[in-house]
Amino acid sequence: xxxxxxxxxxxxxxxxxxxxxxxxxxxxxxxxxxxxxxxxxxxxxxxxxxxxxxxxxxxxxxxxxxxxxxxxxxxxxxxxxxxxxxxxxxxxxxxxxxxxxxxxxxxxxxxxxxxxxxxxxxxxxxxxxxxxxxxxxxxxxxxxxxxxxxxxxxxxxxxxxxxxxxxxxxxxxxxxxxxxxxxxxxxxxxxxxxxxxxxxxxxxxxxxxxxxxxxxxxxxxxxxxxxxxxxxxxxxxxxxxxxxxxxxxxxxxxxxxxxxxxxxxxxxxxxxxxxxxxxxxxxxxxxxxxxxxxxxxxxxxxx
Numbered sequence: 001x002x003x004x005x006x007x008x009x010x011x012x013x014x015x016x017x018x019x020x021x022x023x024x025x026x027x028x029x030x031x032x033x034x035x036x037x038x039x040x041x042x043x044x045x046x047x048x049x050x051x052x053x054x055x056x057x058x059x060x061x062x063x064x065x066x067x068x069x070x071x072x073x074x075x076x077x078x079x080x081x082x083x084x085x086x087x088x089x090x091x092x093x094x095x096x097x098x099x100x101x102x103x104x105x106x107x108x109x110x111x112x113x114x115x116x117x118x119x120x121x122x123x124x125x126x127x128x129x130x131x132x133x134x135x136x137x138x139x140x141x142x143x144x145x146x147x148x149x150x151x152x153x154x155x156x157x158x159x160x161x162x163x164x165x166x167x168x169x170x171x172x173x174x175x176x177x178x179x180x181x182x183x184x185x186x187x188x189x190x191x192x193x194x195x196x197x198x199x200x201x202x203x204x205x206x207x208x209x210x211x212x213x214x215x216x217x218x219x220x221x222x223x224x225x226x227x228x229x230x231x232x233x234x235x236x237x238x239x240x241x242x243x244x245x246x247x248x249x250x251x252x253x254x255x256x257x258x259x260x261x262x263x264x265x266x267x268x269x270x271x272x273x274x275x276x277x278x279x280x281x282x283x284x285x286x287x288x289x290x291x292x293x294x295x296x297x298x299x300x301x302x303x
Contacts, residue, residue: 018292025291026059028218029178031273033208035067036225036281039108047284048223049115052185053125055287061178064116064127064187065211067204068100068108075103089145092161092201100201104189105131113187120183128177131189132166133199135173138192138207140164140200164192164200166207169214209264213271220268221290222261223281228299229254229262239300242266265301275302 034048055062076083076099084091092100109129116127132138143165145158177184188211190204205222212220229237229245232253240248245262248254254262258278265276279286279298290297 021292022058025218027061029061029063029212029215030055030291031063031065031208031212031215031217031220032287033065033067033205033220033222034112034281035069035204035223039066039068039071041282044282044284045112046115046119048281048287049112049127050119051285051287052116052127053120053123055291056120056125056183056185057123060291062185063174063178063211063215063217064112064185065190065204065208066104066108066112066187067190068104071108072100072103075099086145086147086158086160089158089160089163091159092163094162097162097199097201101131101191101199104201105129105133105191109187109189113185116185116187120185123183125183125185127187128184129187129189130173132192132202132207136170136193137173137188138166138202138210139168139170140192140194140202141167142194142200162198162200164194164202166192166202166210169210171211171214174211174215203260205261205264209268209271209273209276212268212273212276217273219291220265220273220276221287222265222276222278223286224257224261224278225280225282226258226278227280228278228297229258237299238296239302242269242301242303245301262301269301269303275300277301 039045052062079099081095081099113127113129143160143163145160146155147158149156174186177186190202190207192200192202208220227236231237245266249259249262261278268276277290277298277300279290286297
């Protein structure tokens with residue numbers, strides 16, 4: 001029997017090989033966007049929480065931003081609130097905003113923070129649930145969208161209701177948590193507030209990108225429901241420059257929901273984030289494979 005076949009030796013070899021990567025990320029901030037349908041699967045969510053705790057124990061500073069679109073839709077159905085869509089975008093009226101905040105800042109945010117606390121109980125690592133309304137974390141302006149009127153062919157403005165775009169990020173609260181004497185992992189719901197006090201829903205990818213830039217994060221990980229960016233043959237693209245990412249959008253290689261993810265990645269890198277990775281959050285330990293092995297996981301976008 002060889003060393004690698006004996007119990008424990010393979011694990012020790014893996015840990016030893018991870019050392020250069022652990023040192024690379026030591027005391028660096030990593031912003032993680034956790035979303036997609038995997039959020040509704042408790043076992044996957046618990047494994048994600050445990051991996052986030054492991055990142056903290058290895059010397060990284062993870063900051064989690066979560067989505068919750070499917071859960072909002074389910075609660076709207078249960079509450080009998082009918083959604084209006086314009087060009088595939090949900091109009092967030094007052095009733096929808098109330099449900100969205102309840103689901104995002106309440107049920108999802110606190111559950112995920114609690115799973116992190118449970119996973120880190122032995123070392124006393126604690127998840128702290130926040131939204132952009134806490135400590136003036138995220139100030140927003142009302143989002144605007146345009147579309148071409150099929151009849152007149154003129155551009156017209158679409159009113160999406162209480163949907164916002166981050167206009168200012170004040171990272172002081174997050175910074176205080178991640179550099180505290182105690183081990184905290186901030187968990188941020190994508191809810192912000194305008195200067196006049198009005199609450200707005202925000203796209204979670206956009207929040208993660210804006211927060212990563214404000215925190216000067218080493219990495220931003222966009223965990224989603226796909227392996228990453230696929231080429232024309234359906235094969236995974238391992239790395240892309242900003243120019244290549246823009247080209248993939250322009251050429252139609254990136255389609256549907258991948259377009260805003262690439263746009264978010266481009267904006268994050270331009271704001272100072274070293275690199276953004278789009279990867280499959282449904283696969284257990286995808287973050288660990290990406291950060292601590294030479295193989296990586298998903299598509300890495302950098303300057």
